[in-house]
Amino acid sequence: MSKTNGWLNSNTFHHAEFRDLQRLVDEKERLGLTISLCIPTLNEEATIGKEVVVFRSELQQRYPLLDEIAVIDSGSSDRTLEVAAAFGADTYLASEILPHLEPKRGKGENLWKAIYQLRGDIIVYIDADIKNIHPRFVYGLVAPLVYRPEVKYVKAFYDRPLAAGGGVRPTGGGRVTEILIRPLFSLFFPELSFIIQPLSGEYAVRREVLEAIPFPIGYGVETSHLLDVYTRWGIEAFAQTDLDQRVHFNQPTLSLGRMSFAIMQTFLSRAESLGVVGGLPELNRVLRQFQARDDEYEAVEFAFTEDERPPMIEVAEYRTKRSTSNG
Amino acid sequence: MDERFARILARVPAYASEMRRLEDILLTNLVMVAEIPSPTFGERRRMEWVLDRLSQYRLERCSTDEGGNALGILPGRTGERNILLVAHLDTPVDDNLDHTVMLQPGSVSGVGLADNSLGVAALVTLPLALNALGVELESNLILMGSTRALGRGDLAGTRFFLNNTDLQIDSGLCLEGVRLGRLSYASIGMLRGIISYRLPDEYDWTRFGAGGAIVSMNDIITRILEIPLPRRPRTAIVFSSIEGGGPGSKVPTHAELQIEVRSDSGDIVEDLHRRISNIAHEVASLAGAEAEFEVIARRRPGGLEFSHPLPERARDILTALELPPRISPSTAELSAFVDRGIPAMRLGLTSSEDLDEAYERLDIEPIAVGMAQVVGLLEAIDQGCCDHE
Known part of the structure; x- marks a missing residue:
C-alpha cells in the first residue's frame, strides 16, 4: 500500500491551495484549455438560481475560468x-439532446449527454442541491487538471467530522460509502478505498476520459466511473480535493437502501466482467422494503435495472460533431 | 445649488443603470454571506468572510480589531477626510434555522436578509461599484462589518471602533437591507431591558396563592400599560417578547419580559425606566417574589437637524432617483455616531413585502438604485457638499 499512500499524499488537495484564481486562469489560458460546467437537475428551482449566479459572477465575470455554464434537466415539473x-445559464432538456435515442431518465443520462452538448476539454459536474454554494466547488476540482497533466479525474470530498478529539478527525463519506462502497473496494479494489468520498456528486474530468467510458444512467454512475477509469488508467489518474463542508438535504434510510441496491448491481456487473468475481447467478432486480401500517408490515417493491449508455465516442453523431468542431 | 452637487445629482440616475451590471456580483456576495449564520456574539465566521472579501478586492489594512469588527480601507487621493461605512454583521436569527438562500427572478428569499445580510453584501461590493463607476474619492473610505449591534450587543462593535480608532471619523453611513427611500439621521432615545420575575424556593403558596410567575408578569404588564404616555415628545413602550413556565402542570416559578422604551426625550426614557422598575418591584414584593429590571441596551436621543446638509443632500439624491424620501428615526448603528457627535445617516437598500416573517423576501431590482444612492451620497460627502456652514 505504500504506493497508494504516496498517491494519497501527492494527489489529495485542499481547495485553499487553489484560491489564487488569477494564476489558475493564466495557466488555463496558457494551455489553451476550455472548461464547461454541467449542473444536472430535476426540480431544483430552490437552489439553481444562486448556483448559477455565484459561478457566473465569480468564475466567468471576475475570473474567466469557465467557458460555459449549462444546466441539463431531466424534465422538471417546477421552474428549474x-x-x-x-440568471444566465445555458439550459437544455436531456431528452432534446441526441433526441433520436431511446429516452432514459436519470442523473447519469444528463451527465452523459453533457459530453455531446458541451464543448469543454474539461467538464466539471456539480449537483444542484448544494445549500452552501461557493466558487471553491468548481475551482477546487478543476485546478488539479489544469496544473497536473497526468491527472484525469478529480473527485470532491468534504469535511464531515464524525467525532473530534485527540488530534484525530475522522473524515469519511456518507452512510452508503462507509457501509457499502468502502468495504467493497477494500475487498476487491483496495487502491480505490483511498478515495475518501467515492460517491460524491461533484467531479471534474478530461473529455478524453469521459468520452471513453460507459455511463450507467442511475445511482451507479459514480461507482462505474471509478472502476472504469481505475482499470484503464490506474490510480495515478485520480486526484481528490477537500472542499470543506457541503450542506445538502439528507436522504432517508430507505432511499439510501434503493441507492445501494443500484450501486451493487453496477459493482457486481463490473467486477464480474473484470474477472474479479465469478460464477454469479442471474441477479434478482427487485428490492423489497417494508413499512409499518397500524399493526401490519407492508412490503414495498422496487424494480431496478441499472441501464447504461455506451462510451460517447461510439456514438456516430458525437464523432461527427467533434471532428467538425476540431476541423 | 452648489455646482459640484448638481453634477452629482445629474449622474446618479446613470449610476443606477451601471449598477445593474454588477447585480450578479452583489447577489453572489449576498448569497454567500447570508448562508453564514451570524447571531449576535457569534459573528466570527461572517467577519472572516468579510475580511477575505475585502482583501480580494485589494483594500488596504484589512484587519480585525478587538471588538471583532472586520475592517478595510480604500485610500482616498488626499486622505484628508475619513468616511466610515458600516454594516452590522449580526442578524436577529438563531443559527439553527435553515439559512439557505433562494434566488428567483426578481427576488431573493432567506433569513436575516434585510437585517442585515444585504447591508453587508452592499458594503463589500462597494469598492467594485466605485471602480466600475469610475468614482475616485478624495477621502479615505473605511469599510467596516461591525459586530454585536443587536439586542444585548448594544452596538458594541461600532462603539468599540469609534472609541479606539486613531483615525478621525468625519462622517458615517450605515447600510441596512431595507427600506430603500427611508432615511434616518436622528436617533431616538431608547432603553431596552428584561424584567425577570422569580418565585423564591421558600415561596409561601398558602399566603400568596398559586398564580405563579406568569400571572404576576401579567399584572406587571397591566400596570405598565396604565402609565400615561405623552403624545409629544413622541413616546412608546414596546413589549418585545415574553417567556415563562414549562411543560406539565407545575406552577411557573420564573418569567421574563423583554421591553423597549422609546422616546424623543431622554428624560422621559429615564422616567419610564424608573417607573417600570418600581412596578416590577412592587408587584414582586406583594407576592413575596423577586423581580429585576436589567437594562441591556441604551440610546441617547440626538442626531442631525432636518435642515443639516447631509440629510438634505440625501433627500435630493433620492428625489433624483425618483424615490420619495421617508424620514424615520433610528435606534440602530446611527446612535453610536450620535453619541460622538459625528454626522451620520442610515440608508436602506431595497424594498420588501415579507418582513414580518423570519423568512424574508427582498426585491432585487431596486438594489441597483439603493447602491446608486450610496455612491451619490459618498461623493457628496467627499466633495464637501454635506458640510455644515
Whole structure:
C-alpha cells in the first residue's frame, strides 16, 4: 500500500491551495484549455438560481475560468430551467439532446449527454442541491487538471467530522460509502478505498476520459466511473480535493437502501466482467422494503435495472460533431 | 445649488443603470454571506468572510480589531477626510434555522436578509461599484462589518471602533437591507431591558396563592400599560417578547419580559425606566417574589437637524432617483455616531413585502438604485457638499 499512500499524499488537495484564481486562469489560458460546467437537475428551482449566479459572477465575470455554464434537466415539473436561464445559464432538456435515442431518465443520462452538448476539454459536474454554494466547488476540482497533466479525474470530498478529539478527525463519506462502497473496494479494489468520498456528486474530468467510458444512467454512475477509469488508467489518474463542508438535504434510510441496491448491481456487473468475481447467478432486480401500517408490515417493491449508455465516442453523431468542431 | 452637487445629482440616475451590471456580483456576495449564520456574539465566521472579501478586492489594512469588527480601507487621493461605512454583521436569527438562500427572478428569499445580510453584501461590493463607476474619492473610505449591534450587543462593535480608532471619523453611513427611500439621521432615545420575575424556593403558596410567575408578569404588564404616555415628545413602550413556565402542570416559578422604551426625550426614557422598575418591584414584593429590571441596551436621543446638509443632500439624491424620501428615526448603528457627535445617516437598500416573517423576501431590482444612492451620497460627502456652514 505504500504506493497508494504516496498517491494519497501527492494527489489529495485542499481547495485553499487553489484560491489564487488569477494564476489558475493564466495557466488555463496558457494551455489553451476550455472548461464547461454541467449542473444536472430535476426540480431544483430552490437552489439553481444562486448556483448559477455565484459561478457566473465569480468564475466567468471576475475570473474567466469557465467557458460555459449549462444546466441539463431531466424534465422538471417546477421552474428549474426558467430560473436557471433567467440568471444566465445555458439550459437544455436531456431528452432534446441526441433526441433520436431511446429516452432514459436519470442523473447519469444528463451527465452523459453533457459530453455531446458541451464543448469543454474539461467538464466539471456539480449537483444542484448544494445549500452552501461557493466558487471553491468548481475551482477546487478543476485546478488539479489544469496544473497536473497526468491527472484525469478529480473527485470532491468534504469535511464531515464524525467525532473530534485527540488530534484525530475522522473524515469519511456518507452512510452508503462507509457501509457499502468502502468495504467493497477494500475487498476487491483496495487502491480505490483511498478515495475518501467515492460517491460524491461533484467531479471534474478530461473529455478524453469521459468520452471513453460507459455511463450507467442511475445511482451507479459514480461507482462505474471509478472502476472504469481505475482499470484503464490506474490510480495515478485520480486526484481528490477537500472542499470543506457541503450542506445538502439528507436522504432517508430507505432511499439510501434503493441507492445501494443500484450501486451493487453496477459493482457486481463490473467486477464480474473484470474477472474479479465469478460464477454469479442471474441477479434478482427487485428490492423489497417494508413499512409499518397500524399493526401490519407492508412490503414495498422496487424494480431496478441499472441501464447504461455506451462510451460517447461510439456514438456516430458525437464523432461527427467533434471532428467538425476540431476541423 | 452648489455646482459640484448638481453634477452629482445629474449622474446618479446613470449610476443606477451601471449598477445593474454588477447585480450578479452583489447577489453572489449576498448569497454567500447570508448562508453564514451570524447571531449576535457569534459573528466570527461572517467577519472572516468579510475580511477575505475585502482583501480580494485589494483594500488596504484589512484587519480585525478587538471588538471583532472586520475592517478595510480604500485610500482616498488626499486622505484628508475619513468616511466610515458600516454594516452590522449580526442578524436577529438563531443559527439553527435553515439559512439557505433562494434566488428567483426578481427576488431573493432567506433569513436575516434585510437585517442585515444585504447591508453587508452592499458594503463589500462597494469598492467594485466605485471602480466600475469610475468614482475616485478624495477621502479615505473605511469599510467596516461591525459586530454585536443587536439586542444585548448594544452596538458594541461600532462603539468599540469609534472609541479606539486613531483615525478621525468625519462622517458615517450605515447600510441596512431595507427600506430603500427611508432615511434616518436622528436617533431616538431608547432603553431596552428584561424584567425577570422569580418565585423564591421558600415561596409561601398558602399566603400568596398559586398564580405563579406568569400571572404576576401579567399584572406587571397591566400596570405598565396604565402609565400615561405623552403624545409629544413622541413616546412608546414596546413589549418585545415574553417567556415563562414549562411543560406539565407545575406552577411557573420564573418569567421574563423583554421591553423597549422609546422616546424623543431622554428624560422621559429615564422616567419610564424608573417607573417600570418600581412596578416590577412592587408587584414582586406583594407576592413575596423577586423581580429585576436589567437594562441591556441604551440610546441617547440626538442626531442631525432636518435642515443639516447631509440629510438634505440625501433627500435630493433620492428625489433624483425618483424615490420619495421617508424620514424615520433610528435606534440602530446611527446612535453610536450620535453619541460622538459625528454626522451620520442610515440608508436602506431595497424594498420588501415579507418582513414580518423570519423568512424574508427582498426585491432585487431596486438594489441597483439603493447602491446608486450610496455612491451619490459618498461623493457628496467627499466633495464637501454635506458640510455644515
